[in-house]
Amino acid sequence: MSEIAHAPKDVEAVGAPVLSVSNLSITFNSPAGPVRAVDDVSFSLARGRILGLVGESGCGKSVTASSLLGLVRSAQTGGRILFDGHDLAGLSEEDWQSIRGSAISMIFQEPMTSLNPVFTVGEQIAEVLRVHRRLSRAQAHEQAVVALRRVNIPAPEERAKEYPHRLSGGMRQRVMIAMALACEPQVLIADEPTTALDVTVQAQILALIDELRRRQGTAVLFITHDLGVIAEFADDVAVMYLGNIVERGAAADLLNSPQHPYTLGLLGSTPKLDARAERLTVISGQVPMPSRRPSGCTFHQRCPFADEHCARDVPPHREIAPAHWVSCWKAPIELHA
Ligand SMILES: Nc1ncnc2c1ncn2[C@@H]1O[C@H](COP(=O)(O)OP(=O)(O)OP(=O)(O)O)[C@@H](O)[C@H]1O
Numbered sequence: 103m104s105e106i107a108h109a110p111k112d113v114e115a116v117g118a119p120v121l122s123v124s125n126l127s128i129t130f131n132s133p134a135g136p137v138r139a140v141d142d143v144s145f146s147l148a149r150g151r152i153l154g155l156v157g158e159s160g161c162g163k164s165v166t167a168s169s170l171l172g173l174v175r176s177a178q179t180g181g182r183i184l185f186d187g188h189d190l191a192g193l194s195e196e197d198w199q200s201i202r203g204s205a206i207s208m209i210f211q212e213p214m215t216s217l218n219p220v221f222t223v224g225e226q227i228a229e230v231l232r233v234h235r236r237l238s239r240a241q242a243h244e245q246a247v248v249a250l251r252r253v254n255i256p257a258p259e260e261r262a263k264e265y266p267h268r269l270s271g272g273m274r275q276r277v278m279i280a281m282a283l284a285c286e287p288q289v290l291i292a293d294e295p296t297t298a299l300d301v302t303v304q305a306q307i308l309a310l311i312d313e314l315r316r317r318q319g320t321a322v323l324f325i326t327h328d329l330g331v332i333a334e335f336a337d338d339v340a341v342m343y344l345g346n347i348v349e350r351g352a353a354a355d356l357l358n359s360p361q362h363p364y365t366l367g368l369l370g371s372t373p374k375l376d377a378r379a380e381r382l383t384v385i386s387g388q389v390p391m392p393s394r395r396p397s398g399c400t401f402h403q404r405c406p407f408a409d410e411h412c413a414r415d416v417p418p419h420r421e422i423a424p425a426h427w428v429s430c431w432k433a434p435i436e437l438h439a
Pocket residue numbers: 130131137139157158159160161162163164165166176211392
């Protein structure tokens with residue numbers, strides 16, 4: 103696996119796919135029976151590009167992201183994940199460990215659950231560098247301070263000696279990012295990295311991720327609830343609903359010309375994006391439990407356009423315009439009807 107972990111980075115090849123996911127499905131066993139949290143999901147991440155993944159709480163964003171790091175253990179998974187041409191199915195835990203944090207790394211939704219409270223932040227970043235880069239203790243410590251400085255942590259030499267609980271939420275999130283970036287990953291997965299932060303810190307962190315992809319050609323999967331962030335920051339967008347990607351395409355196309363009624367609803371609840379959004383209504387009803395997936399199109403019970411066809415048959419993922427896919431029987435939808 104070492105050839106994967108240390109595959110050369112080619113910043114020139116912006117847009118070349120580095121990780122592709124095909125027909126991913128993830129099913130958890132629960133006392134009430136199997137629960138399909140992710141269903142037939144396909145997308146790819148390209149060098150130097152940011153893919154935004156949006157959708158309501160519980161739709162399967164974090165589970166999808168965790169599967170890219172081999173972290174969904176208690177579930178049955180189907181489909182294929184290719185990283186730099188290598189199939190990640192069936193990797194041993196040892197192989198996953200050589201990839202995680204090195205070639206593919208993740209900024210988790212909640213920093214306190216992934217920072218270890220009994221080690222200083224400097225020790226934790228140094229440990230990642232020692233394992234993946236085989237640096238000496240002194241070199242690893244030095245590089246950990248460099249990593250903290252890179253995420254604009256003031257007085258990084260001093261901060262490196264702090265324990266996570268002594269830092270503010272914003273500082274902890276930067277430490278997480280410093281750790282995720284320390285080994286210059288080819289793929290960065292950021293799961294709601296800025297949700298808990300105030301707006302100015304949020305903007306700095308987004309700028310940092312943006313700089314990384316420009317400088318190093320890192321491919322980024324950016325998970326968020328915030329379509330405003332997507333509009334400013336992502337090149338491509340995938341919209342998830344109840345375990346499916348219901349629409350995907352270039353951010354400009356998808357936001358200016360949304361084709362799935364769920365995407366229309368999401369935009370409707372973010373009226374400052376666009377004057378037109380004011381005419382769209384907020385989505386009615388609630389996301390069903392994954393254990394109660396509706397028949398046909400999983401969105402039909404909440405959809406103002408749905409008919410019997412939608413209730414009965416699963417819509418295929420169609421390319422409705424160049425590089426713009428949608429799973430909806432009713433698309434194209436007239437926006438100003
Ligand atoms: N280990 C698990 N066992 C059983 N079900 C799980 C497990 N992990 C996640 N799920 C279920 O899978 C579904 C998708 O969860 P996931 O955490 O991916 O949602 P999400 O889109 O990230 O939501 P949020 O926006 O709130 O973070 C949820 O219904 C969740 O309850």
